[in-house]
Amino acid sequence: MRSRTLIFIPLAFALAQAPRPEGIMLRGGTIHTMAGQIIEGGSVLMRGGKIVAVGKNFTPPEGYRIIDIPGRQVYPGMIDAASMLGIEAGDSAEPGLIHPQLKAAEAVNPASDHIAFSRASGVTSVIEMPVGDLISGTMSLLRLDAPTSGQAVAIHLRFPVLETVPPPPHEDDDSDEDPAPPEPILFADAKADYDRKMQALNSFFDEARAYWRAKRAKAKVKPDLKLEAMLPVFDGVTALFVTAVRERAIREAVAFADKQKVKIILADAYESYKCIPLLQQHNIPVILGPTFSLPLNPDDPYDRSYTTAGELYRAGIKFAIATFSTRQAHNLPFQAAAAVPFGLPQEQAYRAVSLSAAEIFGMGKSLGSLEEGKTADLIVTDGDPLEVKTKVSMVFIDGKPVSLDTRQKQLFEKYSGRPR
Numbered sequence: 239m240r241s242r243t244l245i246f247i248p249l250a251f252a253l254a255q256a257p258r259p260e261g262i263m264l265r266g267g268t269i270h271t272m273a274g275q276i277i278e279g280g281s282v283l284m285r286g287g288k289i290v291a292v293g294k295n296f297t298p299p300e301g302y303r304i305i306d307i308p309g310r311q312v313y314p315g316m317i318d319a320a321s322m323l324g325i326e327a328g329d330s331a332e333p334g335l336i337h338p339q340l341k342a343a344e345a346v347n348p349a350s351d352h353i354a355f356s357r358a359s360g361v362t363s364v365i366e367m368p369v370g371d372l373i374s375g376t377m378s379l380l381r382l383d384a385p386t387s388g389q390a391v392a393i394h395l396r397f398p399v400l401e402t403v404p405p406p407p408h409e410d411d412d413s414d415e416d417p418a419p420p421e422p423i424l425f426a427d428a429k430a431d432y433d434r435k436m437q438a439l440n441s442f443f444d445e446a447r448a449y450w451r452a453k454r455a456k457a458k459v460k461p462d463l464k465l466e467a468m469l470p471v472f473d474g475v476t477a478l479f480v481t482a483v484r485e486r487a488i489r490e491a492v493a494f495a496d497k498q499k500v501k502i503i504l505a506d507a508y509e510s511y512k513c514i515p516l517l518q519q520h521n522i523p524v525i526l527g528p529t530f531s532l533p534l535n536p537d538d539p540y541d542r543s544y545t546t547a548g549e550l551y552r553a554g555i556k557f558a559i560a561t562f563s564t565r566q567a568h569n570l571p572f573q574a575a576a577a578v579p580f581g582l583p584q585e586q587a588y589r590a591v592s593l594s595a596a597e598i599f600g601m602g603k604s605l606g607s608l609e610e611g612k613t614a615d616l617i618v619t620d621g622d623p624l625e626v627k628t629k630v631s632m633v634f635i636d637g638k639p640v641s642l643d644t645r646q647k648q649l650f651e652k653y654s655g656r657p658r
Contacts, residue, residue, distance in 0.1 A: 260303055261285035262637065263296070267307040267618065272314050272585075272593045272607040282312060284614040284637040292608050307618055310631065313588065314607050315362025315615035316623070318567045319525045319595040320377075320479075320505060320560035323364050324350040324385060332370055335438050338467035340375035342368040343388035351645040356567035357382045358642040360623050360630045362615040364567055365560075365599060367479070368394055372435055373442070376467060377479055379601065381615075383635035391599040392479040392503060393471060397494070398435035399487040402428050405508070405534055408527060408562045443498055447472060477501040477599075479525075483534070485509040492520055503598055506562055508534050511546050514553045523556040523598040526590075528566070529576040541580055547590065548581025558595040559587075575624035587624060613637075 262284045269280035269292060283290040283302065298304050324346040332340055343366045356364070362382055368375035373395050378388030404420040423431075442464075449465040450472040470476035480502045482491040488507055495502040504510060506527040510517065517524065531543040539545075550557045559574050561567055574587040582590075596606030604613050614637035621628035633640050 261290065261299065261301055262634070262639075263298060263302045263304045264312060264618065265296070265298075265304055265306050267310040267312045269608060270311060270313045270585075270588070271609060272589055273609050280312075282608060282614075282616065284634065287614055287636040287638075289608060289610055289612050289614045289637075291610055305632075307632075309620070311619045311621060311623075312608065313360070313617050313619065313623055314592045314605075315617055315633065315635065316360050316570055316591045317558075317595040317606065318356075318361055318364040318561055318570050318591070319558040319598065320367050320527075320562050321364040321567050322367055322369070322562075322564040323356060323380075323567045324348065324353050325366070325564055332368070332374065335370070335372040335435065336442050336464065337368075337370065337375050338373050338393050339463040340368060341378055341388075341390070342366040342375055343378035343380055343385075346380065346385055348385045352565045352567065353382055353385055354641075355644045355646060356570075357633060357635075357640060358630060358644050358647075359568035359571070360617040360619070360633065361567050361570055362617070362633065362635050363605065365391060365595070367562070370394075370396065372396060372398070372439060379599070381635055383638065383640050390470075390476065391601070392477050393467065394479045394481070394505075395439075396481045397487050397491040398432050398439065399482070399484065399490075400428055400432040401484070405483050406532075408531070408566075439494075447498075471500050474501060477503050479503050479505050481505045483508045485512040488513045489516065492516055492522065495522075496520065508543070508546070510555075511549045514549070514555065517555050518553060523558075524550060525595075525598065526550075526557055526559050527562050528569075529559065529573045530569075544577055544580040547574075547577040547587075551582055551586055556594060556598060557590060558598055559590045560595075571623045572626060578624070584622075584624065 263281055265281045266279055269277040269282060271292060277294055280294040281296045282292050326347060346366060364380050366378050366380050366388060375394060376390045377392040377394055379391050380388040402423045402425055406419050446465050446468040449459060450469055452459045471478060478500055480491045482488045482504055483506055488504060488510060502522060504522055504524045507524050510524050526547055529543050533542045561570055570591050574591045578584050578587050593606035596602045605615060608616060614634055616634050617630050618632035619628050619630050633642060
């Protein structure tokens with residue numbers, strides 16, 4: 239008994255004397271909180287990975303390192319709400335129709351040059367998205383300071399659609415050129431594929447719901463990873479992230495969710511502007527694809543992709559803007575900026591790549607804005623991040639400064655001094 243006391247007392251003393259982590263105070267900048275106010279000459283206090291205070295006229299607290307940032311702008315870190323950043327070509331998809339248990343974050347290469355470049359552009363988090371023919375896997379929040387694991391936030395469902403001319407992909411795996419248009423599909427083949435996928439989807443949901451009911455009744459069931467992955471969906475904790483590009487697919491996806499009594503987030507919903515009353519009625523959020531996209535239909539106006547965000551905003555529909563890309567996350571602020579001249583207010587454009595993205599995935603209480611108690615993910619810039627000429631001078635993730643070094647910067651420094 240005595241030996242236990244001798245061990246316990248020094249340990250307790252050591253814990254009591256352990257120094258608190260150093261805090262950081264950013265002082266004298268313009269703070270864009272995304273929570274309704276802009277604070278000129280303000281300060282942000284961070285400690286232990288959290289925002290301790292946001293305001294002005296603070297007395298420097300003890301134990302804080304002060305960084306003066308006069309003339310600088312402070313914003314929440316950006317969130318790419320649908321990304322395949324760091325996933326090598328071919329690793330984001332799995333053969334077969336139904337794989338809800340697979341996690342996209344586990345396929346991420348943390349040493350990818352694209353991650354460092356995106357981080358240096360002000361993107362601090364991404365939602366990693368698996369791709370596939372039907373239910374492709376679990377989407378995860380990935381923090382770009384240590385992108386090795388992530389919190390599950392949704393399950394990706396590519397809703398079956400009957401179409402003979404598929405929409406073009408946002409990018410090819412191995413080229414920066416515009417992707418070639420997909421080959422047309424015979425109607426009979428398209429109908430057979432649609433029927434096959436709908437049957438598989440309905441059968442799987444029936445099986446998963448029966449498994450969920452048995453688990454909730456504490457019945458003895460044989461563990462199944464696919465069915466286990468669906469339990470949070472039926473509990474209403476996790477949403478389905480439903481890719482539905484055209485109007486018919488959107489309407490069918492909403493009807494399916496209503497029938498199954500599950501929450502959905504519409505993804506890459508190009509024709510969501512045609513379904514605004516339906517989305518209002520069901521309170522369904524939308525993740526829009528890249529604004530820099532060509533019109534999907536031959537008779538669409540040239541600015542169709544640019545105007546949708548403004549229309550959703552005016553209709554009161556919550557939305558975010560994402561890249562749906564393996565290597566374009568660094569262009570996220572410019573995708574949002576492109577919607578500003580076409581009816582989206584500038585502050586709402588930045589909200590679409592920060593707080594709105596966090597709120598849609600149920601993380602609005604911890605990410606997306608500069609408020610006391612939230613995770614200290616923020617960027618310091620010399621201007622508006624939506625402007626191409628703006629430079630990001632500091633990035634903090636979990637309250638810690640992260641490196642802005644990139645392969646592009648290394649190559650610039652290596653070759654800029656060569657003889658001309």
